[in-house]
Amino acid sequence: MSVPPASSPPAASGRPLRVVIAPDSFKGTASATQAAAALAAGWSAARPDDIVVTVPIADGGEGTLDVFAAAVPDARREVLEVTGPDGRPVPGAAWLALPDGSALVELAQASGLPLMRGLDPLHAHTIGLGQLIGAALAAGARGVLVALGGSASTDGGTGVLRALGARFLDAAGQPLPPGGGALADLAAVDLRGLPAAPPEGIRCLVDVAAPLLGPTGAAAVFGPQKGAGPADIARLEAGLARLAELMPGTGSASMPGTGAALADQPGTGAAGGTAYGLAAALGATLVPGARTIAERAALPAALAEADLVITGEGRFDATSLTGKVVGGVLTMAEQAGVPALLVAGRVDGPVPPGVSAAVALVDLAGSPANAIAEPGRWLTLAGTRLADTSHQSAPAGRLLRQ
Template sequence: MRIVIAPDAFKGTVGAEAAAAALGEGWSRGRPGDDVVALPLADGGEGTLDAMARAVPGAVRVPVLGAPGPDGRPVDTAWLRLPDGAGVVELAAVSGLPLMAAPDAMRAHTAGLGTVIAAALGAGVSALVVAVGGSASTDGGTGVLAALGARFRDADGKELPYGGGSLAHLAAIDSTRLATPPPGGVQILTDVTNPLLGRTGAAAVFGPQKGACAREIAELDAGLARLATLLGGAPDAPGAGAAGGTAYGLATAWSAAIVPGAPRVAELAGLPAALADADLVITGEGRFDATSTHGKVVGAVLDLARRGAGVPVALVAGSIAAPLPAGITTSADLTRLAGSATAAQNDAAHWLRLAGATLAGRFGADRGAQTRRDPRDRP
């Protein structure tokens, strides 16, 4: 049988590639004769660059040294040159929340992402893909745009400091020196559909995980509203609130297109073709909840499996906190297998291997029972 393993990263514990390898090792222990294909995925957040580097033959990493991180400390990072001349940039690798010494919702910024984009532009990329998940900031993309030449000034004409907390003082925007986007345009990969403003916007929904208290959330939202008043665009567009409004900033100033990240990465990774002759696809993530089927890797895998040949889907998650949707036929919860969330996180690879072996035994038993019921079924 052919088994495709296509998980997202189990954030905070193990990356997508390591998760796929552990699940595959466990499955092969239980069913050593099966053909196991690993296709680790991402949704526009952390790991997107790695997933696309693996998926696209001839892709080359181009280092960028000393870019400003979200708190100003230098970060060594890279962008990806694709064989067709396009470039891929990952926000999480230079402006991501894990790069902060401590969360600072008001001062964290995206200037480093702008630095990496500028490097890709300087290398002559024909088009640009920007994966924006995992940000530390709520600056509306002003850090990116400032690094690309835009100027954000207060009422006295002084340039604002980086960070969403400065937007309350925004009085004027000068885009005359803003870099020109590449001729093939810009795509923004995101895993959320939130607008920029309001109770479902960037500050209200994602501010708390970036360290913002209730007062700071209100200030950040008001600052983003001020930015939208001056910059224009479509702050209510689905996905505009992604990465603290970075998607909004790039979409407005650069006419970038906001697209779902997970389906795009899955397509590049060759998942549709891999599912054509698969008997089962295993996907997973750190926490499965009500949002997992909307813009996330699990949802993208499930949709492709449904649209294809009706390939059954198995889910592995650090914890399962929502009912399983139609199409997911079996699952493994690492917290339950390990006995606690702490135990599961402390040795995620071990429990992923056990989950893979458990699913192999379960799937093999189910297939055996099916064969006994109807010997005409495919073995």
């Protein structure tokens, strides 16, 4: 992202500032909603006359459903028990019924890595996500948004499709066991049992540009995060390649291999190839997660009236500017001409020139352990620290420390 040199935050000029707080979650410590509330409390403690608007954001990973629930009036949670990524039941998974007749389904609710008892890269699957999508379709959803982030598996979306009625068969015509490790033995794909896509289609919210296959693909890049060693990665890659070779593609049940054309497309490697499976079998489209969620949360409208914006995440580094929430918010702030401030658990990369000041929670807390133990406390202090500097001349990219 290209950001021009920053101006300093607006000075107090006898009128309240309008401050928009739009963070991502601080993974494992605070949701986006919790982070926004803590930052707002800290800012308001230092500048009680300012108008503070919280717009928590997600990029399609964990917390997306909560962000939508907070941003969309009359959204309704529908809770059900699904099969988790290691086969154990997940009783509290939910999908969100939206007032426009569409549904939001979050992979992390049903098939996320934290739901695993232990890492199992070859056998973990996405069946639970398919059960959530199936429930939304059965309820009459006109369209489905699928938030793809935090996956425990590399099964190419076969778990999702299996739950919806597809069959993945070996050479003897028997169903393969779940998980990406079995796909190397795939001999046939039968999509005839799948339901029709909803009238407004399926859209996958993705925050990565990885293709399905190759050195930048689902197995090679994200497999290690799910416990895959070199031999596991090779087997998963072979299985995904076999899936792409045999996948018929939407509306082409008699034409094996039609789905191969999608395998090199950016984003199809998201969530262990789940984006690929949904695109190839159900015609799903892939859309940028952070930007789509920000628009649904009315962040552009909030920025149009803002004097400054605060964004943040658990760890800021070079990847933060490539499709994630912070990069998306900074781009939108640049386009709106709004100065930006940054809060992160850690700041492990150069602060962009468009950011007037940044605060790292580990600096405020004295150590990563302290920051993780009391995230609300340090986020509140970070909000106060940034508010205290809002009337000062802050050099572009200045990192504020204790």
